[in-house]
Amino acid sequence: MNRNRLGGLLLGLWSALAYGLLYAPLLVTVLFSFNAPRGRFNLVWQGFTLENWRHPLRDAALSEAFLTSLALALAAALVAILLGALMALALARSSVRGGRWIALLLALPLTNPEIVLATGLLNLFVGLNLPRGPLTLLLSHSLFCLSYAALTLKARLAGFDPSLELAAQDLGAPPLEAFRRVTLPLLVPGLLAAGLLSFSLSFDDYVVSSFTAGETVTLPLYLAGAFQREISPQIQVLSTLVLLASVLLLALASPPRGETRGNSRADNQRHGR
């Protein structure tokens, strides 16, 4: 019994260490949003102030980058879940010849480091003489989100009992009606999960953006530039706000209790980079 207790304690401490590593940078970020820095780089603790929070969006360039990223992530997520849902429906509800190859093609981009996609896309846009800017950003982002969206939705669709749709049709619902009243409502949580995942992937993307953005400045590109230029406390203020929004979104997106299995998968996020 005693050995069990000790084991439990060690396990708890080890887990706390892991959570500590995950949360140390977040804590520092929130803390430094209340710092009154000396000089251009808000990296050393000087003293507490609320000044930075009085006008969270004071830094115009930062705010503009933030809004650009917001719009880009929304657009990329929309494109990705639209195309992804169509692909997922086709793959999960029919036996297309080569369906397995298509699923493999969808999974392949996930197995490349981002730098590979970035190099390829830059080469494509240079070759097509397409000026780099918002359009190339949207195309690139929607591509890497598409794989996640389509595979997520496909897995969700595979989890449903197709006889539900058949039952609706047996009861006289035309296929479109059956889709609207049976499949679509079942698919909504999956669409939300895929949308959130795509949004956060695009919102956070640095590598592909740095190759395909041209003159456009997204939030991660702005932040990367800040390392050389100026790390103003507004960066930490804005990051704290984004963090709060993510907590809210994550809370809203979690399915109600009692669905632990689905939940554990819904918590799965990101592809890192």
Added chain:
Amino acid sequence: MSVLPASPRVEPPVTPASPQQPPRHRGRSQRPSSHGLSSHGPRSHRPRWPWLLLAPGLLWLLVLYLLPLLSLVPLSLSEPVSRFGLETVFRGRLANYQEVLQAYGPILLRSFAYAALATGLGVVLAYPLAWAIRFRGGRWQPLLMGLVVLPSLTSFLVRAIAWTSLLADQGPLLQLLRSLGLIAPLEGLGVLHDGRLLNTATAVILGLTTNLLPFLVLPLVVAMQRIDPVLLEAADDLHAGALRRFTQVVWPLSRPGLAAGILLSLIPAAGDVVNPRFLGGPNNQMIANSIDNLLLVQLQAPRAAALTLVLMALISVAVLLQLRRGLEELPLP
């Protein structure tokens, strides 16, 4: 809702083996199973509607993924037209590969070493954590998993900025180590460099580890959810002992999750740009930084392409090994 079965009943598909009639977006009244019937028997009918749904996504994948990737091959054999632009001309120049391997071989090795170290450290942290979440988490399990994911919703650039503060020369971590008298021993172990943490390999690996932790924990928990606690009790009842219980029950059942997690960590870690650039300093740059530099600073697109393809080939080996197991273990929401 009660729908009267007054309208004509839709017949089930011809073969029980074929999938059910799918929902359709465009309301064509004709059943898809009726226009695919051929003389090859019922099994060979394949409706055309799925291709309509697949077309836009496939177009995306072909034009924005396959085409660019394949175009790297001729590019890697080309030469820049001038030193001032990204235009190139094809020359069949295989020497590009030789040159980049000579110039960047050590950095390539370093990248995989850092990625492997970070992943190894990640596994050491993640495996017990996943175990704790699965078997000690109780009804807090979803929340605990959410807490693992939450940090990745903040930009990793913001997290890198925070690490800069934490690892700074006068930062809290080094002050703690100083007060514990650990500077000299850690310097001896090569963890610190000239008494610094910033701009060392340690900083890069630490940054990588925290970035990839969620990718290890989540597949592990999902895999461990398949371990019925009854199995553990049974092992105990049979006096298996902790070690045998682990080697014969837990390990085999959690291994697929671990393999998936390792792959999902190694790939982005080996190709990471941000941690080496912002935490590593000039002496700890990784291969993606070299590609970035070749392409965007030196405008040497062909060599950048050659280096990219080398990186991809190396990673593909790992991917193919995992693909043999199937894609099922890739954790997706």
